[in-house]
Amino acid sequence: MTEKDDFSLQDFLPFLLNRAAEDASLAFQAHYKNRYGMLRNEWRVLFHLGVFGQMTAKEIGQRAKIHKTKISRAVAKLAERRFVSRSRDEKDRRAEHLRLTPAGEAAYRDLRAEAQSYDAQLAARFDPQEVALLLRMLRKLASIEEPVSSAPERDRD
Amino acid sequence: MTEKDDFSLQDFLPFLLNRAAEDASLAFQAHYKNRYGMLRNEWRVLFHLGVFGQMTAKEIGQRAKIHKTKISRAVAKLAERRFVSRSRDEKDRRAEHLRLTPAGEAAYRDLRAEAQSYDAQLAARFDPQEVALLLRMLRKLASIEEPVSSAPERDRD
DNA sequence: AATTAATAGTTGTTTTTGTAACTAACAAGG
């Protein structure tokens, strides 16, 4: 319609990123929410443990940039549902090592499969090299270091 | 770190998009939050009114894909602070036309300037044609129609 | 060793959000 000036909301990156994130998350959200009653931070913690194996809450927080309060509550919920188990570090008894239980592993594998197929579905809407660029740009915006798989990244899976 | 399988969180679009959106929104958020005590939905409503002029809550909701409840609360807050004024539609007395007050216009212009300079700052981290592609992809993911430039305008909804 | 500072994680309290039920106005069919 008639815009009053040259500013366009649809070109404003923070706005667009939030909208795209919301829309793109919706379908996946339904899975972890309906199937496992998980919250956003819970699947994030679950996935970090699934991908990286044993970690402390602090390490998850650093890697995912999630505040310790959120991690703590997400872990409490996951532990209550026997998806993660905790064990104190003997050297530093403040720290707690977290890992998935077999039930947690199962949930992770299930959701990971969903994630992969959903991701493929999203990516299929674009050319592969466009997707690669999108990922690189998003990682840069999110201050996530590039995966150091091999030489300068070119292709992914 | 040693990943246990071929799944990578940093390549998972919903995750990446959320992370990028959070990070990219942080600096701008500080402005509307600290300067005007606004919430996310409040600046969205303010911007829609600033960009498009008079609108009803329903129209804002459709355009921004924000639920009417959120709009209602955001408008109530903005009206309370005398940033927007409301007037009933005489033909349909359910509908309410919203518009910015002079104070609202001033806040909008101020925040718009912030938005533009912040956006330019973000965009400067990439090549212009990369940014254009990013915007196009994000709009597609967010189901936002392309801004009318070459193609004839298409009326939806 | 005693004091102070720092760190890992938790808990409590206040805001914000999400969901659904609600009111008021209009619309259509009988």
Add this chain to the structure above:
DNA sequence: CCTTGTTAGTTACAAAAACAACTATTAATT
């Protein structure tokens, strides 16, 4: 008109997030 259905917007209540204060343990300073 009168029922039934729809729409615009609000409100109430439950769920979740944000922020800050707290405990327990370790590290640093004197």
